Amino acid sequence: xxxxxxxxxxxxxxxxxxxxxxxxxxxxxxxxxxxxxxxxxxxxxxxxxxxxxxxxxxxxxxxxxxxxxxxxxxxxxxxxxxxxxxxxxxxxxxxxxxxxxxxxxxxx
Amino acid sequence: xxxxxxxxxxxxxxxxxxxxxxxxxxxxxxxxxxxxxxxxxxxxxxxxxxxxxxxxxxxxxxxxxxxxxxxxxxxxxxxxxxxxxxxxxxxxxxxxxxxxxxxxxxxxxxxxxxxxxxxxxxxxxxxxxxxxxxxxxxxxxxxxxxxxxxxxxxxxxxxxxxxxxxxxxxxxxxxxxxxxxxxxxxxxxxxxxxxxxxxxxxxxxxxxxxxxxxxxxxxxxxxxxxxxxxxxxxxxxxxxxxxxxxxxxxxxxxxxxxxxxxxxxxxxxxxxxxxxxxxxxxxxxxxxxxxxxxxxxxxxxxxxxxxxxxxxxxxxxxxxxxxxxxxxxxxxxxxxxxxxxxxxxxxxxxxxxxxxxxxxxxxxxxxxxxxxxxxxxxxxxxxxxxxxxxxxxxxxxxxxxxxxxxxxxxxxxxxxxxxxxxxxxxxxxxxxxxxxxxxxxxxxxxxxxxxxxxxxxxxxxxxxxxxxxxxxxxxxxxxxxxxxxxxxxxxxxxxxxxxxxxxxxxxxxxxxxxxxxxxxxxxxxxxxxxxxxxxxxxxxxxxxxxxxxxxxxxxxxxxxxxxxxxxxxxxxxxxxxxxxxxxxxxxxxxxxxxxxxxxxxxxxxxxxxxxxxxxxxxxxxxxxxxxxxxxxxxxxxxxxxxxxxxxxxxxxxxxxxxxxxxxxxxxxxxxxxxxxxxxxxxxxxxxxxxxxxxxxxxxxxxxxxxxxxxxxxxxxxxxxxxxxxxxxxxxxxxxxxxxxxxxxxxxxxxxxxxxxxxxxxxxxxxxxxxxxxxxxxxxxxxxxxxxxxxxxxxxxxxxxxxxxxxxxxxxxxxxxxxxxxxxxxxxxxxxxxxxxxxxxxxxxxxxxxxxxxxxxxxxxxxxxxxxxxxxxxxxx
Numbered sequence: 007x008x009x010x011x012x013x014x015x016x017x018x019x020x021x022x023x024x025x026x027x028x029x030x031x032x033x034x035x036x037x038x039x040x041x042x043x044x045x046x047x048x049x050x051x052x053x054x055x056x057x058x059x060x061x062x063x064x065x066x067x068x069x070x071x072x073x074x075x076x077x078x079x080x081x082x083x084x085x086x087x088x089x090x091x092x093x094x095x096x097x098x099x100x101x102x103x104x105x106x107x108x109x110x111x112x113x114x
Numbered sequence: 115x116x117x118x119x120x121x122x123x124x125x126x127x128x129x130x131x132x133x134x135x136x137x138x139x140x141x142x143x144x145x146x147x148x149x150x151x152x153x154x155x156x157x158x159x160x161x162x163x164x165x166x167x168x169x170x171x172x173x174x175x176x177x178x179x180x181x182x183x184x185x186x187x188x189x190x191x192x193x194x195x196x197x198x199x200x201x202x203x204x205x206x207x208x209x210x211x212x213x214x215x216x217x218x219x220x221x222x223x224x225x226x227x228x229x230x231x232x233x234x235x236x237x238x239x240x241x242x243x244x245x246x247x248x249x250x251x252x253x254x255x256x257x258x259x260x261x262x263x264x265x266x267x268x269x270x271x272x273x274x275x276x277x278x279x280x281x282x283x284x285x286x287x288x289x290x291x292x293x294x295x296x297x298x299x300x301x302x303x304x305x306x307x308x309x310x311x312x313x314x315x316x317x318x319x320x321x322x323x324x325x326x327x328x329x330x331x332x333x334x335x336x337x338x339x340x341x342x343x344x345x346x347x348x349x350x351x352x353x354x355x356x357x358x359x360x361x362x363x364x365x366x367x368x369x370x371x372x373x374x375x376x377x378x379x380x381x382x383x384x385x386x387x388x389x390x391x392x393x394x395x396x397x398x399x400x401x402x403x404x405x406x407x408x409x410x411x412x413x414x415x416x417x418x419x420x421x422x423x424x425x426x427x428x429x430x431x432x433x434x435x436x437x438x439x440x441x442x443x444x445x446x447x448x449x450x451x452x453x454x455x456x457x458x459x460x461x462x463x464x465x466x467x468x469x470x471x472x473x474x475x476x477x478x479x480x481x482x483x484x485x486x487x488x489x490x491x492x493x494x495x496x497x498x499x500x501x502x503x504x505x506x507x508x509x510x511x512x513x514x515x516x517x518x519x520x521x522x523x524x525x526x527x528x529x530x531x532x533x534x535x536x537x538x539x540x541x542x543x544x545x546x547x548x549x550x551x552x553x554x555x556x557x558x559x560x561x562x563x564x565x566x567x568x569x570x571x572x573x574x575x576x577x578x579x580x581x582x583x584x585x586x587x588x589x590x591x592x593x594x595x596x597x598x599x600x601x602x603x604x605x606x607x608x609x610x611x612x613x614x615x616x617x618x619x620x621x622x623x624x625x626x627x628x629x630x631x632x633x634x635x636x637x638x639x640x641x642x643x644x645x646x647x648x649x650x651x652x653x654x655x656x657x658x659x660x661x662x663x664x665x666x667x668x669x670x671x672x673x674x675x676x677x678x679x680x681x682x683x684x685x686x687x688x689x690x691x692x693x694x695x696x697x698x699x700x701x702x703x704x705x706x707x708x709x710x711x712x713x714x715x716x717x718x719x720x721x722x723x724x725x726x727x728x729x730x731x732x733x734x735x736x737x738x739x740x741x742x743x744x745x746x747x748x749x750x751x752x753x754x755x756x757x758x759x760x761x762x763x764x765x766x767x768x769x770x771x772x773x774x775x776x777x778x779x780x781x782x783x784x785x786x787x788x789x790x791x792x793x794x795x796x797x798x799x800x801x802x803x804x805x806x807x808x809x810x811x812x813x814x815x816x817x818x819x820x821x822x823x824x825x826x827x828x829x830x831x832x833x834x835x836x837x838x839x840x841x842x843x844x845x846x847x848x849x850x851x852x853x854x855x856x857x858x859x860x861x862x863x864x865x866x867x868x869x870x871x872x873x874x875x876x877x878x879x880x881x882x883x884x885x886x887x888x889x890x891x892x893x894x895x896x897x898x899x900x901x902x903x904x905x906x907x908x909x910x911x912x913x914x915x916x917x918x919x920x921x922x923x924x925x926x927x928x929x930x931x932x933x934x935x936x937x938x939x940x941x942x943x944x945x946x947x948x949x950x951x952x953x954x955x956x957x958x959x960x961x962x963x964x965x966x967x968x969x970x971x972x973x974x975x976x977x978x979x980x981x982x983x984x985x986x987x988x989x990x
Contacts, residue, residue, distance in 0.1 A: 051141065052141075055138060056177050060180040074144070080144070081137045
């Protein structure tokens with residue numbers, strides 16, 4: 007069953023970000039989501055991490071410690087092969103959700 | 115995969131923790147860097163980063179939660195915390211676990227018996243379709259069948275896929291130790307196929323092997339194979355001599371084979387040696403076994419049997435007059451009288467389990483009451499209610515696991531002990547008991563009660579906490595007012611406990627009284643100083659005259675031994691069973707067409723006086739009259755006199771076996787002797803001279819002037835001195851015989867077991883009450899201090915505490931007495947001579963409970979009364 011909830015949406019954003027930008031740390035993902043959405047989607051940055059760890063547990067992303075440009079140690083995440091499939095599915099689910107919600111909103 | 119790595123590294127929790135910490139920290143630092151680059155002051159940059167990130171501790175918790183390995187780890191930490199908590203409160207933990215083990219152990223043990231006895235009692239193929247078949251007359255509703263009738267049934271089209279006959283056989287077997295009796299069974303050839311039992315070695319009987327004159331063949335049990343043939347495989351084809359007749363062994367029955375209606379029997383011979391009885395249609399010496407055809411109901415089969423029986427009755431009016439036939443499920447035939455006992459025991463065990471669980475729940479309530487402050491603190495520090503509940507659940511789980519594990523062990527031991535306590539000759543009738551153990555069903559049952567108990571123990575304290583006002587708890591801490599959850603729930607738990615204990619106590623009291631009455635029932639003879647012994651004479655004594663010589667020799671030889679007052683002989687033991695009897699008529703009276711089946715006892719001349727039976731009128735017969743060549747005489751019992759000769763003097767009148775034309779002169783009336791089970795009503799019976807209807811198996815009954823127990827070996831030796839070829843068995847004193855008779859045994863087991871439950875229940879519930887009162891006193895120390903400081907007398911403090919306990923006891927007692935009326939009605943079948951509302955029992959139980967409750971209150975009440983007001987006020 008597709009997961010049409012907000013948690014699923016956050017997963018989708020993370021996966022999409024990683025598919026667009028390749029390897030990235032949590033802070034970078036947070037920045038990207040904020041910028042790309044024109045600051046519309048601004049959540050507490052910390053709430054990103056449970057999602058990241060859940061995705062890592064699921065095997066959809068992999069993680070590796072590396073140095074940033076400013077020579078800080080950070081945990082970098084990367085989309086796995088299964089993760090790519092998962093992203094396609096998540097995008098489809100999201101479209102269904104949006105269509106569904108929209109249909110209800112238009113219904114008068 | 116990473117999860118595997120993490121699971122493997124569970125012990126390195128700190129490492130994973132540090133990794134998460136580092137990741138979150140690097141995020142915040144990068145934000146600070148960016149903020150600084152945007153020109154914020156270091157202070158603002160830090161504050162802004164923290165604000166944007168959110169609650170770092172919470173986030174970390176959530177990240178940890180997302181990590182499966184770490185979630186597992188947090189469960190583990192819960193378990194560690196819970197076990198530390200229990201270890202720090204050893205008194206509490208010990209009490210709770212022991213109480214749980216007791217409650218669960220008894221329930222599991224009793225269930226193990228239920229499981230074997232009621233759920234899978236018969237080790238046969240499709241046992242639900244097996245029925246036990248009987249002929250029936252009004253005086254004997256489930257009676258033996260006649261072989262001739264059986265053969266006719268088999269020829270007619272009855273709805274059985276198998277219809278078999280079996281009968282008892284008692285053999286004499288010569289062993290190096292001498293001649294001994296051996297139990298056997300004679301069966302029709304399809305008997306084992308009907309049960310679905312196949313021999314493990316050799317073959318089953320062929321069809322037609324039960325035709326008269328067929329070769330004498332025999333199947334032996336696994337036990338007999340091991341015991342008598344050393345388990346040797348070449349036993350097939352060997353010949354074994356039983357009662358001087360050679361039988362060829364054709365097979366060995368499976369190890370787990372048993373046939374409860376017969377009990378212990380080593381030899382299973384084909385029914386191809388029709389006895390005198392088998393050849394007479396009017397003689398009923400066998401039992402019937404049938405397997406219902408598929409799709410046939412028991413009712414249809416019974417109706418068909420009845421139709422066939424009435425057809426035979428018309429065809430053979432002389433022998434079959436008044437006889438019908440019926441069938442009951444084999445399980446009912448096997449378990450008839452122990453089923454209600456087992457169900458009652460299960461209910462008793464459940465009550466005990468309820469008491470144990472309420473006791474532990476009460477303890478947990480007290481605990482949680484004391485931990486309100488701890489919980490309030492944890493919750494103020496951000497622990498979610500679910501997280502707190504998980505803590506309770508873990509503690510409950512640990513308690514139940516420990517208690518249940520211990521309970522299982524206890525159940526195992528109880529089962530082994532109970533089986534050992536069952537006398538060997540009783541096991542024969544309940545062979546399925548030998549397989550009692552911790553089967554998967556029993557383990558599942560244990561799991562279910564553990565689950566229910568676990569849920570109860572997790573929910574009760576959680577309820578108490580979640581209803582509590584956290585802020586008040588934090589502020590008041592230990593000084594919680596008396597209006598606590600404890601008072602709301604805890605006291606009700608005590609009432610429940612006390613009520614359950616009352617139900618058990620009343621049950622035990624009634625059963626105990628029944629047992630007492632049963633053992634003191636008027637048997638009609640003097641049961642002390644009587645020793646008995648069963649004797650089986652070999653074939654050499656088949657001639658009536660030789661047997662008479664032997665009988666007189668035994669009576670005179672043993673009667674002359676020192677320490678023996680008199681010796682006599684009877685074909686049957688008293689206090690055994692009422693049999694169908696033989697139909698008699700009073701000559702000269704109009705024939706009513708009704709059968710008058712009267713059990714007959716063949717006894718030697720000295721038997722009635724040896725027993726100490728009292729004659730109401732007339733006399734017993736002399737030794738000279740005990741002779742087949744002399745005119746027939748009979749002594750009747752009082753019931754017969756009242757039934758057949760109301761208002762007349764029977765002495766001098768005559769009786770006649772229906773259809774025999776042999777008249778018997780009534781020479782005396784004896785007071786009723788209890789020939790049947792202790793709990794069965796007396797029936798009309800006749801006593802006729804042994805030698806006028808003798809048999810080679812009989813009982814020697816002697817009256818002793820010294821301890822009858824010491825005479826038993828003397829008796830055996832004396833018989834063997836007369837003829838070593840005579841087999842003797844079952845040497846027992848009359849008192850033991852009566853105390854161990856079936857009905858006494860059943861009543862005694864029930865009374866002891868329920869008594870044990872009741873004792874435990876009383877103990878647990880009184881401890882529970884003590885806990886309630888002691889706890890309430892400890893909570894009210896300050897209040898009591900104030901009262902005393904304001905001038906309350908010690909006596910009034912005593913009264914205050916007593917009032918609380920009396921209220922609980924009264925409620926518990928009242929509810930318990932009401933419930934026990936219901937429960938006693940349910941078990942009234944198991945009572946003997948006792949009503950469900952037996953006043954003395956109810957009064958005794960009530961006073962015992964009230965007294966125990968008073969004692970349980972006394973200690974805490976004394977502590978309350980000896981409170982020093984100054985100390986009490988200062989302590990807060």
